[in-house]
Amino acid sequence: MPRDTLTREQIIQTAVELLDAEGLEGLNMRSLGRRLGSAATAVYWHVKSKDNLVVLAGDRVWDEIKLPDPGAVGWRAAATSMATDLYGMLTRHPWLMQAMPSYLFHGPGKARHDDHSLAVYEAAGFVGAEADQAAATVFTFVLGNALGESATASLTRRLSRDGGDPEELIRDTMAQAAEVAMGFPRLRARVQAMETIDYGGAPDDSFEFGLRAIFDGLEARLALR
Amino acid sequence: MPRDTLTREQIIQTAVELLDAEGLEGLNMRSLGRRLGSAATAVYWHVKSKDNLVVLAGDRVWDEIKLPDPGAVGWRAAATSMATDLYGMLTRHPWLMQAMPSYLFHGPGKARHDDHSLAVYEAAGFVGAEADQAAATVFTFVLGNALGESATASLTRRLSRDGGDPEELIRDTMAQAAEVAMGFPRLRARVQAMETIDYGGAPDDSFEFGLRAIFDGLEARLALR
DNA sequence: GCCCGTATTGCACAAAGTTCAAGTCGGTGT
DNA sequence: ACACCGACTTGAACTTTGTGCAATACGGGC
Secondary structure, three states, X not given: OOOOOOOHHHHHHHHHHHHHHHOHHHOOHHHHHHHHOOXXXXXXXXXXXXXXXXXXXXXXXXXXXXXXXXXXXOHHHHHHHHHHHHHHHHHHOOHHHHHOOOOOOOOHHHHHHHHHHHHHHHHHOOOOHXXXXXXXXXXXXXXXXXXXXXXHHHHHHHHHHOOOOHHHHHXXXXXXXXXXHOOOHHHHHHHHHHHHOOOOOHHHHHHHHHXXXXXXXXXXXXXXX | OOOOOOOHHHHHHHHHHHHHHHOHXXXXXXXXXXXXXXXXXXXXXXXXXXXXXXXXXXXXXXHHOOOOOHHHHOHHHHHHHHHHHHHHHXXXXXXXXXXXXXXXXXXXXXXXHHHHHHHHHHHHOOOOHHHHHHHHHHHHHHHHHHHHHHHHHHHHHHHHHOOOOHHHHHHHHHHHHHHHHOOOHHHHHHHHHHHHOOOOOHHHHHHXXXXXXXXXXXXXXXXXX
């Protein structure tokens, strides 16, 4: 029986957990080693570098996205499902948005997603490059939305790390932003509206609003054929 | 006459230059100091930390975006101008996309942009929260697009840094991605199409395609009122 | 039981952010 | 003119973190 040894899989798995818990800047080889019960440098036998590991971990999480059959549920439902799944995945793993502008992700996990995304838009009626463009439109829109979530997640972690109540410190940041906003008429109006009316989860609203608008625009384009 | 001393402004300016040239991971306090003709730690008198400096620099570049009057050119032209300006700005300063998921940018530079963006969509006919949502939709779409540019810029820099011809190494990366794509029917078809047909700047096409689709979707929503 | 490929360890170095005590400069009040 | 004070700068040092390297341990096959 072979010795109980580290696995590439196990390392990637643990890296994802650590990234979820501590964020991209919280991942370091020593704490990863501690979590794996081995020396930090043991990881280098299985993985070329930390960058490499991040890419590996960043490809893995795409598997969490379901791939609904557009023939069964209709292309718009399938596309909506994939978009919201993607948004959810990026919110669960905010470090991926931090990694994406720095590394290219072209692994099998993302390929699985991309391929099915194309299938959905081809099922909708887009042909050739137009399917690519339609898919890319929705895809980039979701990425842009997830960016905001990632930023607040990162901020929360940073604040709670150097001590203190995160809630209070976030309110500080908000107040600071509000002060800047006061110099601009329309932003000031928003701040005041948020103070008087009890303001609920606007970001989600904005995501669904945008998604509907994009699908409407795409459908209009389909109708022109 | 006061001594010729470092300025916050001058530091931010130089930081932007360095970030443009070397990327986010290429910015370090020692080379910044060298470029400023002073000790690295002199910067800390004017700026709290490196993170703080990145936020400052990241707010500055929003000033490059023009703010066209929607009353003069029409809302759709104004919105298009702002979206393409934003995309151009983010492409010129790819490090901003790397910084955005990690920090919140709520400075005056971004506020100036955001306020006018709201003005444009209010001029279009959106009222209250709908103006926010319409603006956010286009905004996040542009961010998502810029993300890809940022990733390739970052890759190019990394490759050319550790020696060798960037062109050749990029081709290596592409080939690697193509190999993965071979396992998926639709992606494989794309790769083969790129090999036979001479494939030109698709990303820009995708950006304009998506922007048109979004505006179409938004206009349809306006027509429902 | 020896040997070799696989896997792990501890050490050490370099890069980079930041702190701190000490210094330098120039304007100000007397 | 001179001392002083606050604004600004410096250099050394400490810390964290990624990673290379040589030594070592483990275990299966001859």
